[in-house]
Amino acid sequence: MGYRHIYEQCQKLAPAVSRRKIFPLVLAETGISNIRHVVSTLDVGVCRGLYLSARNTEARFVQQVGGHVIVTARGMNYCWERFVFIKELMHAFDDPESAADSGETFDSQLQDLTGPLTTLSPQGEAEYLSFFMALGILCPESSRLVLQERLAARQIDHYTIALQLRIPELYVPLLFEARYRQLMDKIIASR
Amino acid sequence: MADQLEVAKHRLFDAAELRADNVKLFPGSNRDATKAQMAEQVTKVIAQIETGDFMEINPLEVD
Numbered sequence: 001m002g003y004r005h006i007y008e009q010c011q012k013l014a015p016a017v018s019r020r021k022i023f024p025l026v027l028a029e030t031g032i033s034n035i036r037h038v039v040s041t042l043d044v045g046v047c048r049g050l051y052l053s054a055r056n057t058e059a060r061f062v063q064q065v066g067g068h069v070i071v072t073a074r075g076m077n078y079c080w081e082r083f084v085f086i087k088e089l090m091h092a093f094d095d096p097e098s099a100a101d102s103g104e105t106f107d108s109q110l111q112d113l114t115g116p117l118t119t120l121s122p123q124g125e126a127e128y129l130s131f132f133m134a135l136g137i138l139c140p141e142s143s144r145l146v147l148q149e150r151l152a153a154r155q156i157d158h159y160t161i162a163l164q165l166r167i168p169e170l171y172v173p174l175l176f177e178a179r180y181r182q183l184m185d186k187i188i189a190s191r
Numbered sequence: 192m193a194d195q196l197e198v199a200k201h202r203l204f205d206a207a208e209l210r211a212d213n214v215k216l217f218p219g220s221n222r223d224a225t226k227a228q229m230a231e232q233v234t235k236v237i238a239q240i241e242t243g244d245f246m247e248i249n250p251l252e253v254d
Contacts, residue, residue, distance in 0.1 A: 016254065023250040040236050040245040045221040047232040054209035060241040061209055071236050071245075084217045085250065091215040099213035103200035106214060110196070110226040113218050127215060166254070 003093045003133055003191035005029055007184075010137040016166035017138050022086060030092045035068040037085055042073035048080065049073060051088040053099075068092070083167045086138060090130040093191055098126035129187055131174065136184050139165050139175055148176055199230035202237050209237070 006025050010017055027034065042048065049072040054062050070088040072081050100106045100123045112124025120128060139147075147164075150156040162169035174180065203211040216229060239245060 018254040019250045020252070020254060035250075037248045037250050038240065038245040039248060040239045042219075042232050042236060043228075044219050046219040046224045046228045047216055048219050049217040050233065050236070051213070051215040052203075052209070052211060053213040054203075054211045056206075056208065056210040059209050061237055064240050064243065065245075065247075069240075071240070072248075081248075082253075085248075087217055088215060091213060094213055094215070100215065101204070101212045103204055106200060106203065107196065107226070109215070110229055113216060113229065114224060114226050123215075130215070 002029065003090070004188045007133075007136050007188055011140045011142070013140060015139060015143050015164055017140070019082065019085065022137060023089070026089055026092055032068055032092055034066060035070060035089065035092065036065045037070050037072070038065055039072050039074050039081075042071070044073045044076065047073070048076065049084040049088055051091040079162065079166050079168050083134065083138070083171065087130050087134040090133040091126065093133070094126050098122040129183075129191075131171065132180070132183050133187055133191070135167070135171065135175055135180075136187070138167055144175055151176065195227040195234065196230040199233045202234055 006022070006029055009025055010022065013021060023035075049070065051070050053068050055067065056062055057067070070085055072084045072088075076084065100109045105121070105123050108121035109123035109127065112120050113127060147156065147161050151158075151161070158172040159169050161172050161175075165172075202208050203214055214233070216233070218224065218229075
């Protein structure tokens with residue numbers, strides 16, 4: 001169960017796969033009662049969004065938005081907002097080992113996000129894999145294979161694929177990298 | 192700038208603060224962004240939400 005179950009259910013859906021369908025599946029699978037999505041001001045050059053799970057119910061922040069929240073930056077277009085939300089939603093599947101739950105693990109995660117891609121901490125690896133987890137449900141495999149063929153035949157370009165999937169064009173090439181299928185199989189087997 | 196990191200850690204993890212058990216970030220477009228800049232964004236957005244400076248989207252009402 002876990003991500004694998006969501007992935008399998010989303011394979012039956014046609015793009016653009018809707019948040020209305022993905023969101024309740026994730027809540028049911030994780031047992032989290034709600035994850036609020038709020039939009040606030042962030043410098044998109046530095047950070048486009050975040051996922052935050054907090055336990056102190058007396059904290060003003062938790063009283064405002066609850067214990068599980070996804071924040072996305074104001075002013076992003078529809079595809080960016082959608083992709084950032086779904087990528088952050090994938091962190092509902094983080095195991096305790098990959099959670100950033102202390103100053104030390106948060107520091108390691110920031111180091112991985114800002115430094116060279118070498119050996120990642122469990123937190124940094126969760127950040128990296130969450131992009132592929134999001135792509136795996138926003139682009140069902142049958143659609144990906146069709147798009148890959150059409151791309152190879154030069155019948156379609158990255159921008160048109162982005163419009164069909166309603167994701168940022170920036171992430172379209174990831175779908176067709178040689179490692180994509182292998183990485184997805186690894187994620188499905190482990191999460 | 193290292194102070195920004197310490198402030199974010201305090202807000203996120205101290206017992207009297209959020210007591211976060213997970214936080215994850217979506218990096219921005221600037222590949223040269225620093226740890227301190229990211230930490231600053233976290234601290235800033237926590238303060239904004241505390242003061243009600245946000246709008247909400249219902250994921251069940253958007254595609």
